Amino acid sequence: MADGSLGRIAALIRQDGRLMLRDPAPLVVRTVMPLLIMGFMQPLFRTALRADDVQGANGSEQAVPGMAVMFLFFLVTVVGFAMFREHGWNTWDRLRAGPSRPFELVAGRIVVPLAVAVLQLAVVFGAGGLLFGLRVRGSYLALVAVGVPLALCVVMFGMALVSLCRTVSQFAVYANLAALLFAGLGGSLTPQSALPDWARALAPGVPSYWAMRGFNTIVIDGGGVAAVLLPIGVLCAFTAALTAVTLLFFRIDHRKISWS
Template sequence: MSRDSLHRIAVLVRHNVLLRRRDPAHLVSYLVMPMVLMLVFKSMLGRPAQVVTGMLVMFSVLSMADVATAVLTERVWHTWDRIRATRARVPELIIGKTLPVFAILAVQQIVLLGYGILAVGMRPAGPLWPLGLAVAAWCFALLGVGTALAAVVRSQGELSTLCNVGALSVSALGGALVPFALMPSWARAIAPFSPGYWATTMLQAAVRGDVSGTAGPAAVLIALGAAAGAFAWRRLSRGWGRSSVR
């Protein structure tokens, strides 16, 4: 990657960091709400690791709206063509817009994991680096899928609907809300088709210190994020939907 390319990415990152700093409401709400629910579910389930990882998965999927908004806003404001008219290429635009959101997702998950250890009673076994791998893989998957959504939806209303329905569906089918063993047989059969299943399995394995149990789901989520990111790059590079957003 050339120096000019890195400079363009850095400019885009600074601009999008400023936009995120001006509107921190989503980050605050998606930190406070899971913290409250963790305490409620802890008294109901009595399984700290299940409670912490489940709430983390559900609210990080809700946070995916912030990922998509980083690109969708430019389309809604009709400024995407102006950005495309600069020397910045589509991969640089995507990287510059998603890096700040990746950092926000990582901060959200690290804070919730720390809260789960201090307030909910979750006790990781073994080294902490599997948790770092799990957080990075899940953030990458959310980043790819969120960017792909931004290349498909036509309004903030569509995006909010997809993210809200998706968060509940992914969490419920992935075993984030109740232990996998307690789910009905039909739900267990289709659970592997939900990214939430792999995220919950990965995070719970990381809490147990199970390196191999963390690496397998992490590879699945990284592949999902890469495929979704490639789809987004193809759609955005072709200028899809420039004039259809209202």
Template sequence: MLLDVRTAGLLVGHEWRLQRRDLVPQIILTVMPLALMAFLIPTYRSALVSAGTLPGAEPVNGAEQAVPGMSVMFSMFLVSHVGMAFFRDHGWNTWNRYRATAVRMPVLVLSKVVVPLGVLVAQMTVLLVAGWSLFGLRVHGSLFALALLVLAFALCLVALGVLGFALCRTVVQMTALANVLALVMAGLGGALVPRALLPGWAEPLAPAMPSYWAVRGMQSVISGGSGTGGVLTELGVLLLFAAGLGLLAALMLKPDHRKVSWA
């Protein structure tokens, strides 16, 4: 057990050193949603007033939809970065070297997702704080409940990233699949438009998306003033998504399958 902990610490440290060599993609995926928030807030304000279904009695300013919506949507574009942590080892021929050591596969996989998990949580935190400081977002509920929702959703995305790596043979396949899923999940989950304005055919599909529960829970805290007890359903569903996706990834991941990182 002690050996596993020490090994995991070394692997996490190595992943962080690789990550900090190039933070430009993460910076872009943090700045871009801020720019979109500035453009979309007036539109969202009108949409929320028309829908009239957002929890809370105070007048809305549009940030209630723009900030959690863009935070959820752009965090999903980082799913491919989770897979890249694994594809990179195949490109550098270090995956088989890891397997030839005494490192157990669960320790290896979990160690490699710690840094992407931290990046996801940090990105969403920065966007929420920026929404408060730049766009007048007011959080009427528990900040602790909001933090739990962010962490639960990040766990879903990490599990989805590992599953994508397990299913895709090449990094190009992984990137394309992750980007399409990000747009689909954002649209159906209510990140792009208020959930009340989704077309009729999309309403029954929305709860099948973890993004739906993330946006719903965050808006319940932000506008509805909910505490941890008020978002237990959303937290529970997100953790079930994370567990289910993680279990599926564990079943589908074949350590001896060769992956193509780049030509």
């Protein structure tokens, strides 16, 4: 039984992987765009960080993690479109008729986007170091410890939206609005110290705030894994809550409306 379940999940993963490799352009754009924006934002962030008495700051300390977090949440659309695609292609009924259970359908759909999210973070941070002079003062292991739960949180946010939205248009609107809201409140667009008072009060309610808090602790303050346990724990809590929403509202017999 377990082998059969793993086999069905693996088949879904292979299918998603083939489709993503067939048209990688959207993923390439989501990786290149933050690098382009960093070039424009770095001087502004340099001024803001030096105003906060961050010694030797060149702006990349805010630009790289900020753009990495912001554009990672735009990856939510990739998660959703993979699910709505099945309805648009009229292949969802075939999946329903097969032996796959709802849990297997969800599990099979999160692995490829999760791998892409982790790879996107790695590329953006790596390119930030090479192109913009980012110097990580803390532990690289701590970067991974924050980045992986952040990536999983993004993927499960996408699955939760899929379970709640009936049409792909609804999903796209909510996903993009959330990405922009999370970027603003979380400190991706400006250092958290520069946020207005009302935004500072709301900021801890979004996962991007805790991701930026963790990355800032590592990049600027030189922290290690022990220093970012709180952000890691909160990101895991967000992921658990989004997983619960997905499992509660996801129904295999729900009809979704795609563009095609």
